[in-house]
Amino acid sequence: MKKLAATTLLLAGLAAGAEAADPVIYTTNPVPAVEAAQAVIKDKAGLTTGIITGGSGVLLRRIEAEKAAPQGDVFWSSSANTMGAFKDVLEPYSSPELSAVPADLRVADDYFQPANLHVVTVMVNTDQLDGAPAPADWKDLADPAWKGRIILPDPANSSTGYTIVWGLSKLLDAETYKALVANLVVSSSSSAVPKGVAMGEYAAGITFETNSYSYVDGGQTEISIVYPSSGTFTTPEYSALVKGAPAGDDARKAIDALLSKDSQIELLKVAFRRPSRTDIKVSDYVKLPELSSIKIFKIDEDEAAKSRDAFLAEWAALPKAGSSE
């Protein structure tokens, strides 16, 4: 019995030891995106990478917990307002690849590196419209006919959800905002949003373009992506270097590869991630509109991060569809 336990501990130790040399990426990204990135990193930097997946909160908190003896090297990816709270376990890194990224996406000291850009869109399942015309703008979704038919990730535990609701509160007038929120059903898991719309559980979902487009690309003809006519907003996602990354320079090389043109094209093709670089023409690779053709509002991510608690409290008090209370 004792011998067995000792052997197990030894085996486990060996397994942990063997992996330590390769950079380990803590990622929130779906499997196809991760595999595409791994392939490019292997190709460009000659590095085999270990992958740990999870929600951004889980992973960032794990990095924080491992502060004394970091196990991961790179975090990829989340919004700046989520990552801001974990700056003391991350390390600034000015990757040479950042020269191809517009300055307004970069953060001070290059604490995080802009990896891609999300566009907030409305995913619509036309089979579930029951003959009504597809919504064209936010105010259409504020109509009481949409009550309980729109799904949104919970802002309290999803950064996607928080970004969306915060942006909407700034973009819409108070009345429309309230009416829209009253129609929303909140999902605890952000991945349930595109799935719920694709499976026809909900007629519409507010989610990032990338999530909706995978169904369009897959050939599900009843799914369409609506870029609201009065405008929408974008949010960049960032990668970051873990402070004291055990893989050292290899971790930096992995980030360089992740930000490279090849990698961003690959991610665009496989996972429909809109690049953060300006030297890639999106419509060459996927059937998505160029950013310049979408009406975009600028939102203040710093303010969003600062007012998080107050905003969430206010949000919790708003009446919503399908709530159990």
Next chain:
Amino acid sequence: MNHSAFRTPWPWLSALALALLGVFVLYPLLYIFTASFVGEGRSGWLQLLADRQSLSAIGNTLLLATVVTLFSTLIGVPLAYVSARYRFRGKLFITLLPLITLVIPEVVTAQTWLMILGNNGVITRFLKGYGIFIPSFYGWFGLITSMSFIYYTYVYIGTVAAIGKFDAQLEEAAQSLGTAPARSRIHVMLPVIRPAILASALLVFTMVIGNFAISTILGHNVRLLSVAIYQAAVAEGASNLTMQSTLASISVLIVMAVLFLNRRVIARGRYEIVQGRGARPQPLRGAQGVLVSGAAGIVVAISLLPLVTIAVGAFTVSRGPVMRWGEWTLDNMARVFITAPGPLVNSILYAGIATVISVAFSTLVSYLVVKKPNLMTPLIDYVSAIPLALSGTVLGVGLLASFNGGFLALTGTSTIIVLAYVIRRMPFGMRNGQAILHNIPNSIEEASISLGSPPFRTFLRVVLPMMLPAVASAAILTWTTTVSELSASLLVYSGGRETLPIQIFRLIDSGLMAYASAYGLVLVAVILVPVVVATTLFKVDLFASK
């Protein structure tokens, strides 16, 4: 315990077992309880009283567990009755049920149900054509339906043996005394099989409390305890160790109360059947036969649907999340074995190690408890039963919190996954081992020792061979339940250490049904191959101890 007792290995082994249980079972549990009182800020219990969302999660969980237990019993007991007492067409399929519960990942079941009864599901669309609208499958409707159709099998397994062993002479006696057949069944048979029904119903109740996979997929607006614990533990912006510990403590307390009730109920209402002769199953023909096999067939078919779905899905072409039904491919399977075999390898490795440790530990410890009692053994017995009260999520949270740093830092290692497996499944081995040892007379062992064989050698050479068939069946059951473990390992795993259930959960979460099906099918095979080999080649009776 006298002085000479210390010359045998038993007191030392008892102390070692107690120490291990203390570190790996008691310590995490105490850690959770303590953290619920003294954490950051106010005591978690005070926070809880003000937190309507958490309170509603507790209420919802209790309600769900009650309703699912009721439905499971209503499906499971009649099915057990007809299969124990009658012979009819297609009865063979019912005997497959225990296996189904062991092999189909719950996440797959939930997803399959959505494909059938979801808003866009096959049946929903069909009914819509006739103007019939069924409620959304997300929420209560889906939770109750899918859980009832999984958990009734536990009621079935728990009851079928009791009905089979029920002495038909008692029923005949009642009838010859003038009681009508239906009445005699209710008045004579029910009291005898009631403990078995109650025990399995309470088991279902605790399983619903601990259920994570279905709760998180179908719960949506219905807040449930296990999902709330998981989210308090991992969700971003909600790093609330106090709340997570308080909710986990509540889950533990509920299950402990149920287990206590279980003991009381069963101790009170036990009827012994002395030398009973079980009723011989009667053939059912005509309309009655059609009705019974039809009803049983529907229940079994529904339970088998997820298996069919993953078998088809595993070979279906997909592009991203969109399935192209009717177009076939081997790509998904190639992925499991060639492109990304990590989860398969990890599952076999971790579950294999965990099974060996768990069976070795529980065999030795049940021997100590039953045959070599000392001051420590009652304590060992109690502590080793504690994991029964811990749902996977609670155990995961406990391990994560206690071994994050400090004297034993295990976070991010494979050891913590194996540890979670061992702790979760060891009580089953213990129960099994103790049941068997009670049937092995002490005289055999004493004879061996009095003939000059030292105690430990006697254990290895005499007692262990007699226990072997039961140990083998325990090993296989441990293997099947360990390989399919999700909720504890999902909290403690780290990158590159995904197991098959974790990978399936992640893929379904990303909407990649085709890949998930391929991993699911392989998981079914990984579970079934040892079962089939053991039952056919080595004639191990899987449910020997039940």
